[in-house]
Amino acid sequence: EPEVTQTPSHQVTQMGQEVILRCVPISNHLYFYWYRQILGQKVEFLVSFYNNEISEKSEIFDDQFSVERPDGSNFTLKIRSTKLEDSAMYFCANSVPSGTQYFGPGTRLLVL
């Protein structure tokens, strides 16, 4: 069965550095999402992407964040000038027209 993959699985960075999280979606899935989960808290929506455009973004998704599709298939989530509070698990997800969402395994980001 096709899977969503994410790299890296873990990332440790210094405060103020930029990080790039990568997601390889399931091909032919049209809807893409980035979510994050701060340790001990619930999963939160960051941004959704449809038809090669951002379709919605949350209040969390400010100018510090950006989403790109550099090669037309893979997705990246870039976090500029990381802060301690950016430490979280970041998930990408795809969905099919029926609405079922397939989640990647996540990237655990730790900002020191």
Place this chain on the structure above:
Amino acid sequence: KNEVEQSPQNLTAQEGEFITINCSYSVGISALHWLQQHPGGGIVSLFMLSSGKKKHGRLIATINIQEKHSSLHITASHPRDSAVYICAAPDSGGSNYKLTFGKGTLLTVNP
């Protein structure tokens, strides 16, 4: 924005027990998601249901659209069922809207 509430927050059971986790949401939706999150953090989709009941192995999910309530049941629970179970609802009627997640129910099944 949909508000999603789950109960209980924590649940401990003995192997073999019947488990029920409840979820309520505030905005009418087309479908509700039940997800499982293992200690390593990965999230797996268990069910997406829009009406009635769905069954997969020992897992059963039910939904009452009018009452904006859903339940996840596990029959003959097993220690390998230990995980966090999360319900999530789209923010609008469409099934491909972003999800709002509940806080999750931490299930521990003891042998």
